[in-house]
Amino acid sequence: MKRRVLKGVLVALALWPAAQFALTQAWAVNPWKLFGFAMYSVPGPRVELELIGVLPDGRGMRIDRRAYSPREHRLASRFLSYRSELGFLARGDELADGVLALRPEFESVVVHTRRYWIDPETALVTSRDEHIRHGRDGRRTPFEPPDG
Template identity: 30%
Template sequence: MKEAVVTFVLLWAGVWPLIHRGLVARYDLNPWKHSGWAMYSTPKPPIVVAVLKRVEKGHAVLDERTLPSAARDALDRFRTRRHAIGKFAEPRDAAQAILETSSDVGSLVVMVQTFHLDPTTARMTSVMDRYVYSRRDFR
């Protein structure tokens, strides 16, 4: 039993970081967290989250400052979780909070932009993820 615990700890310290590296690449997990021992290996800039509401001829950016505090809090919580666990965090709860508290919004799009430092060019690159929600999704 004790040997099993030692084995578990050594696997956690020695093998999990390699799996973690793969999860960072695939799901944008935070390289500075989750005991991947990759702090100071790569930058992890803040993510940018924008919410767009559907209007007559397309979409318009929703000013977060006009949202009720419950919706703003839900969006902040999503930002924090997204920065930590990457694509394992989706903005469903934040979208629901916005739709529930904003009667003029029928559907919305949550855009999530994450930034990485390209090791070849030494310039920032970005990836955009898009999530579409309507009131139907929460009935």
């Protein structure tokens, strides 16, 4: 029985890094994490965050990081950390809800993240952006920035 358990554990250990690699490719999960043994395979993740409040007339206002409240700072730091490790699997709902709760002037908030990495083909720095608009009703919709 214990022999079977051991074999099962070893097979899982041997197969999991392949699944972890798939997660890194599909959702930009940090290769260094999640037990895939890909430490030092790529530079550590670099992620930038931008919050844009959307007024009732549709105009967007970038929320200056220096103007974040302590709670917004905590939520943003938590989200950035999760986004760095879990890539696009990490959702910004908690951050968006916190911002909307503190800023009644906005009808929704756009969470914009940019994840950088080195492209193995060109060896140039490249990035992937995500803009998600979070409404007060909890709906999440992709947001197309005006300048494309």
